[in-house]
Amino acid sequence: xxxxxxxxxxxxxxxxxxxxxxxxxxxxxxxxxxxxxxxxxxxxxxxxxxxxxxxxxxxxxxxxxxxxxxxxxxxxxxxxxxxxxxxxxxxxxxxxxxxxxxxxxxxxxxxxxxxxxxxxxxxxxxxxxxxxxx
Numbered sequence: 001x002x003x004x005x006x007x008x009x010x011x012x013x014x015x016x017x018x019x020x021x022x023x024x025x026x027x028x029x030x031x032x033x034x035x036x037x038x039x040x041x042x043x044x045x046x047x048x049x050x051x052x053x054x055x056x057x058x059x060x061x062x063x064x065x066x067x068x069x070x071x072x073x074x075x076x077x078x079x080x081x082x083x084x085x086x087x088x089x090x091x092x093x094x095x096x097x098x099x100x101x102x103x104x105x106x107x108x109x110x111x112x113x114x115x116x117x118x119x120x121x122x123x124x125x126x127x128x129x130x131x132x133x134x
Contacts (some may be wrong), residue, residue, distance in 0.1 A: 001032070001101070002031070002032045002097050002099045002100060003031045003099055003100065003102075003103060004033075004034055004035060004090075004093055004094040004097050004099040004100055004101070004103070005024065005027060005103045005104075006039060006102065006103065006105075006106060006109065007046065007090070008104055008106050009024070009103050009123055010024065010035075010043045010065065011046050011050075011051070014043070014061050015047065015051040015053075018115060019124065019127075022127075023123040023126060024068075026127070028068035028069070032070060032128075033069040033070070034069060034070045034072055034093070034096075034097030034098075034099055035069045035071060035072075035097075036071060036072055036073065036089065036093040036096070037073075038089040038093060040065060040071075040093075043065070044061075045063075046064060047089075048105055055077050056116060072093060072097050074089045074090075074092030074093040074095075074096055075095050075096045077089075077095070081112070082108060082109065082112065082115075083108050084106075085115075087106060090102070090104070090106075090109065092110070094115070095116055095118070099118055100119065101118065101120075101121060101129075102118050102119070102120045102121070103121055103122070103126045104120060104121075110122065
């Protein structure tokens with residue numbers, strides 16, 4: 001199953017090991033993680049600016065994310081379809097990925113619930129869904 005994980009979850013997975021780390025590992029192991037350069041750039045910027053990661057630490061994170069994921073170019077999403085326009089490339093990534101799920105912690109995305117057939121869910125909700133599939 002194709003899954004897009006947005007930058008909020010990837011940052012949490014890296015900076016605050018826990019559920020999001022487990023989610024990233026599970027998706028990388030059992031599904032196809034599909035992200036974009038936009039998402040990678042956002043992760044890199046926030047790890048540097050907000051989490052205080054060193055350039056070496058960021059390089060390790062970026063290397064791992066590139067190794068466990070496929071990259072797509074986000075499609076253009078029309079303005080007004082999301083209450084925070086800075087999230088449009090995230091939605092565009094999930095569409096280009098043909099993802100079944102977009103996993104996020106972003107309330108502006110979560111409020112959508114579903115977008116063009118893609119389920120927009122929290123990490124815990126994804127885990128619960130995945131458990132029903134096994």
